Amino acid sequence: MDGPQPVLQNPLVLLFQTVRTQTEALIDGLSDADATVQSMDDASPAKWHLAHTTWFFETMVLAPHASGYRVFDPAFDFLFNSYYETLGARLARPRRGMLSRPSLAAILDYRRHVTDAVIALLVGGAPKAVADLIELGCQHEQQHQELLLTDILHLFAQNPLASCFREPDPAPTKAAAPPAVRFIPFNGGITRIGHAGQGFAFDCEGPDHEVLIESFRLADRLVTNAEWLAFIADGGYRDPLLWLSDGWAAVKEGGWTAPLYWQERDGEFQTMTLHGRQPVEPAAPVTHVSYFEADAFATWAGKRLPTEAEWEHAARPLPIAGNFAGSERLTPLPATPGEGLRQMFGDVWEWTRSAYLPYPRFRPAAGAVGEYNGKFMSGQFVLRGGSCATPEGHVRATYRNFFPPHARWQFSGLRLAEDI
Incomplete structure (x- = not known):
């Protein structure tokens, strides 16, 4: 009414x-x-x-x-x-x-x-x-x-002073290396994705609909900086066989040799953060990587990126809890020990291999607000899960973020998947 x-x-x-x-x-x-x-x-x-x-x-x-x-x-x-x-x-x-x-x-x-x-x-x-x-x-x-x-x-x-936006609270400490990544199996079949029922959602999150997924496995945690350092050391940014054609062009044009904000000094990598310039934390999730980089890393690791349907299917039963902006950490944190999927929400946005396209029966809203999301459904890829800069309570399992595949300045990382 x-x-x-x-x-x-x-x-x-x-x-x-x-x-x-x-x-x-x-x-x-x-x-x-x-x-x-x-x-x-x-x-x-x-x-x-x-x-x-x-x-x-x-x-x-x-x-x-x-x-x-x-x-x-x-x-x-x-x-x-x-x-x-x-x-x-x-x-x-x-x-x-x-x-x-x-x-x-x-x-x-x-x-x-x-x-x-x-x-x-x-x-x-x-x-x-x-x-x-x-x-x-x-x-x-x-x-x-x-x-x-x-x-x-x-x-x-961009400023050589590398100023601090916020002092870290609490002060960062050296984290223990996370356990080896484990891959959790999910059975294939018909599943429903997309928003339905009560509560707010953006128009691009619906309508809910059925999709068919094959059986797959999903990594229990995000890819870490230590794993990315191994990718760099193995020539990941120098091997064109790992990259999509547009991705390899971006590597050459941009001179990419590491994630955005990384600088090598005296044999060690540092990165710019909202707390100023900091040493790269090996156990923390890698961030500020493009879709092209995420896809190349997955190829190098012998895996792939999950589809957005796989990601949502795995995330739906989980509580929407994690390292969001409300924690005031403002930086991705290492995975905590535990069983099952971790870091599905918060820390870094997770690239999927899915293009940002309309769901079946999608219709943009009438009037100017109809320009909000639908007009961008071309040339973008979907990210899921939120980041350490996402406001508390803002994301859902159905939330679809999207950016062009070359974008790196967002808190974007990845989680691996594999076929069964």
Whole structure:
């Protein structure tokens, strides 16, 4: 029923306030300059993330649904639209770092203006359709919280000072080597994947549908830095027989010899993290590798990447618990001892071998929000499970992240699979 939702019975106000506060906490300690600079075309300044997530609520929720709402600044429609063609012209993505104005302080004023208006709308009793848009906006902002962290890391990595974004808490300690990887068998057959029932999900997570999978085995933990070091030492980045054609072209063009942010100094590898430059931890999961690198490693190991259907089939019975951003570690952690699948959620996004395509019967939503996911179902690969930069409670077993196969600046790693 599309009627008003009683605020006291609706946790949406708390969710909205929590998400908005969490986003602003991420910029604590950043200068206006830190928040303005854009380190590459695929990244965005922290200031832009703050403004764009606010523009989403203003444009999708307040302007059409809040009677008497006063738009903060009409120019922001051009500055902070991301890719919504139906909503008009916008600043080209590679030029977002040119926005020295509005200042960070002005963006925070914009956020307060919109936050107050959304809360007033909810308190006044928002119809379910509007409440659903606000929930979508909260989930959208959580995605940008992760992007904000990954983009800050990329930005700080370009500076020779290798500055620390957050002090590690607790301080890192040398981890014991994880046990040898074990492969857990799963029987083939018809299984259902995709979101169904109650609870939020993005449109690309459904409809739920049947798929046929062959019997397979899935590694009980993520691939580690120590295993990746063996791949490097064995000439993994020099052997074209391990690589897809486009991947080998990316290796040569980019001069790839190790994961992004790795540097070899005096015979040892260091890596840039949100805690500054750190020695590579051998027991921790490898991260900041592309799909091309993940696929080449799997070929070198005599294995393969799992499909997204295999991954979801294995993950569905498991609790959604792991090393997320809420732990404040902000770096992947070694696997803890135990039986069964570990690290399925958190630590690093796991590349699958599945292209990001629509599920059977998928239909994008009507209007501008229909541009959210469906328009990107070309040239991308699916990642599953979330990372150490993903907000707590944001992912599900059905959650489909997606990036182009050359992307490396996200917290992306891999888990191996094999056929039976």
